[in-house]
Amino acid sequence: MVKTDEGKNQMKFKYTVTKEGGEKETMEAMSWKKLFKSLLMKYPKFSGWCSYMNKHGHFQVRAFQEGKEVKQ
Numbered sequence: 552m553v554k555t556d557e558g559k560n561q562m563k564f565k566y567t568v569t570k571e572g573g574e575k576e577t578m579e580a581m582s583w584k585k586l587f588k589s590l591l592m593k594y595p596k597f598s599g600w601c602s603y604m605n606k607h608g609h610f611q612v613r614a615f616q617e618g619k620e621v622k623q
Contacts, residue, residue: 570599583613591618 562579566586569575580586583603590597600614614621 564603564605566601566603568599568601570597587620594618 563581566578566580567575568578568590578586580589596618597615598617600612602610602612605611614623
C-alpha cells in the first residue's frame with residue numbers, strides 16, 4: 552500500500568470495471584491478480600472489461616466472458 556501525506560493507506564492501481572450493459576465501477580487493488588480475484592468473488596459470471604494504467608504508464612484493457620479472461 553502507498554501512504555499519502557495524511558498517513559492513510561491507498562491502493563497502487565485504480566481499475567475501471569465496465570459491465571456488458573455499460574455500467575461502470577471503479578475498483579482499487581495492489582495488483583492485477585488481486586483485482587481479478589476480488590472481481591470474480593463479487594461477480595462470478597462477470598462479462599465485460601477492465602481498463603487501467605500499468606506501472607509503465609501504458610493503458611491496458613482486459614476482456615472477460617462469463618467469468619473467464621478472453622484474449623484479444
